[in-house]
Amino acid sequence: MIGGAEIAAPRLEPALYLVATPIGNLADITLRALETLAAADILACEDTRVTRVLLDRYGIRRRMLAYHEHNEAEAAPRLVAMVESGQSVALASDAGTPLVSDPGFRLVQTAQERGIRVVPVPGPSAVLAALTAAGLPTDSFMFAGFLSSKAGQRRSRLETIQSVPATLVFFESPRRLAESLAAMSQTLGDRQAVVARELTKAFEEVRRGSLGELAAHYGEVGAPKGEVVICVAPPGEETTTGAEEVDRLLLALAAEMPASKAAGEAARMTGGKKSELYQRLLVLKEEGNAR
Structure with missing residues (x-):
């Protein structure tokens, strides 16, 4: 339930669903992700204790199976067999998008080899x-x-x-x-x-x-x-901006902030070195005063 409204969780078609979860702020979860987590027949996750915090936040009661780097060799075929038997399986990592520096590749590969549909449920990504x-x-x-x-x-x-x-x-x-x-x-x-x-x-x-x-x-x-x-x-990257354009940028920034800060901001925007840009700005100011 969110804001007093229940989340509809229609039955999912048999498939492997890859569900992205928040990387920190639990409010970043998508409605579709919540629906998928609530409706899946099987919920696989790295650490059931971590995922339980998310599920409790949104009032979702699900039985979870552990799927991590230490058991994926045996767990992947078992989860694929569940989909083949007509069940829906959702895979959620502890935080962020599954498979991005997280286990899941073997599961997705096995599913694709068996002709099983793989459905990404996109969301947070560090x-x-x-x-x-x-x-x-x-x-x-x-x-x-x-x-x-x-x-x-x-x-x-x-x-x-x-x-x-x-x-x-x-x-x-x-x-x-x-x-x-x-x-x-x-x-x-x-x-x-x-x-x-x-x-x-x-x-x-x-x-x-x-x-x-x-x-x-x-x-x-x-x-x-x-x-x-x-x-x-x-x-x-530091050479992608022309010298004249950098000079104009430095002078524009220097009109709004101290020279050191202007050089730092120009370095961030152009990829140049702050120390060199600072020296260049001093030269530009001296030339301007000499006119």
């Missing part, structure tokens, strides 16, 4: 939430998942994707955040980046800066709390 708030190019992006905790493997992975002409999006552990940002700066170059954490939650933070600046910040303050998403600008 990847898209971070990307849209980052202020980096969104016309092309690559989700790179988690980097390895081992330095050599992490460096090799970054070298493999360093030339990809797209904004790169990573998940990262708070404990490895400073270390990974430093590795990115060394391998990818000191590109503009964004660290987004605790998205949709009470202490949501979206911090912008160069990879080096962000690495230094988190190295100083220590590991933050919560889930972390890192967005990194495409290679050569």
